Amino acid sequence: MRWTRVTFFALGLTATASQAGQAADKVLERGTYLLNGIVACGNCHTPKGPDGKAVAGQELAGGTVIDLPVFRAVTPNITPDKETGIRAWTDEQIITAIREGKRPDGSIIGPPMPIALYRSMSDSDARAIVAALRASKPIANKVEKSVYRIPLPPAYGPPLGHVADVPRQNPVAYGKYLGDIGHCMECHTPDDKGRPILSKLGGGGRPLPAFPDGFTVSANLTPGNPDGIAHWSGAQFRSVMKTGVRPDGRALVRLMAFDWYKTVSDADLDALLAWLRTLKPVKN
Numbered sequence: 001m002r003w004t005r006v007t008f009f010a011l012g013l014t015a016t017a018s019q020a021g022q023a024a025d026k027v028l029e030r031g032t033y034l035l036n037g038i039v040a041c042g043n044c045h046t047p048k049g050p051d052g053k054a055v056a057g058q059e060l061a062g063g064t065v066i067d068l069p070v071f072r073a074v075t076p077n078i079t080p081d082k083e084t085g086i087r088a089w090t091d092e093q094i095i096t097a098i099r100e101g102k103r104p105d106g107s108i109i110g111p112p113m114p115i116a117l118y119r120s121m122s123d124s125d126a127r128a129i130v131a132a133l134r135a136s137k138p139i140a141n142k143v144e145k146s147v148y149r150i151p152l153p154p155a156y157g158p159p160l161g162h163v164a165d166v167p168r169q170n171p172v173a174y175g176k177y178l179g180d181i182g183h184c185m186e187c188h189t190p191d192d193k194g195r196p197i198l199s200k201l202g203g204g205g206r207p208l209p210a211f212p213d214g215f216t217v218s219a220n221l222t223p224g225n226p227d228g229i230a231h232w233s234g235a236q237f238r239s240v241m242k243t244g245v246r247p248d249g250r251a252l253v254r255l256m257a258f259d260w261y262k263t264v265s266d267a268d269l270d271a272l273l274a275w276l277r278t279l280k281p282v283k284n
């Protein structure tokens, strides 16, 4: 009798542990999908070679320099390295850094880390991304500090409470969500001295530093662009996003993160396109 009970109890424990394991696997799987895909933290945080491609084996090790008149930003090492990465930060501290731009010591994370857009990131996706960051390879790489010649804001908004998931049943709403955590509009909106001109959201024409040196200009993603998404089919849009080659055969500059978007699901790309088609047409 006693023996049976013990066995039963032990079996119950095993079941609970494996369920917890499966849930953790799901969280890591989601985080890896986001990190290596639409969210593409590595487009900034992974060093790039002279060809503009991410250096293999250096994922998320930092050191990319973004040099503009108003700042010289250097991306930090966000691998779980003990000395030079973010291993010592708690999950909550990493989430606060991503969504609120605040480090554990209270200092503010400067641009171009797209904090304003990351404020939309749901609690569950933020936790998933943290799980994927923790699972990434620790790399020792000490990087220099950024220099800002403009004042940084005291905060990017009031402290965030709970951020709910956006339901996928509504492709336009979910597409906008993916666009936020993929920070498309950070690059694709024209700016006035670094501030986005919101009346021209997605209108492109923003000058951006390109590899190995020089500048490029972002494309107009609104239906107002006669050579852009307005006339592309879903399949053409998916192909541009995954290959970086436009339907007319022109290859896009590598700053556009198509190396990461290869793994984004068709459903997610379709949602992105559904959202882009609802943007106010901008002539540019």
Ligand code: HEC
Pocket (backbone or CB within 6 Å): 039, 040, 041, 042, 043, 044, 045, 073, 074, 075, 076, 077, 078, 086, 094, 097, 098, 103, 108, 109, 110, 111, 112, 113, 114, 129, 145, 146, 183
């Ligand atoms: C557009 C470029 C860009 C993208 C995309 C980006 N970051 Fe950053 N990130 C930066 C820069 C630049 C800094 C340093 C800013 C400074 O020095 O104040 C930074 C700082 C950080 C820090 C603070 C680290 C430290 O040691 O101070 C963390 C954590 C971080 N980013 C995580 C992420 C994660 C996770 C993602 C993806 C969800 C991401 N970043 C996407 C550019 C970017």
Ligand code: HEC
Pocket (backbone or CB within 6 Å): 038, 043, 178, 179, 182, 183, 184, 185, 186, 187, 188, 208, 216, 217, 218, 219, 220, 221, 225, 227, 228, 229, 240, 241, 246, 251, 252, 253, 255, 256, 257, 272
């Ligand atoms: C780091 C900056 C950056 C980010 C982030 C970015 N893009 Fe781009 N994108 C560019 C640049 C620059 C171009 C133009 C490249 C060229 O013409 O060679 C471009 C081109 C494009 C094009 C081709 C459009 C055309 O008419 O030729 C599409 C589509 C596109 N981006 C969609 C997106 C979407 C959707 C997202 C978000 C998931 C996104 N981009 C995020 C920089 C960016």
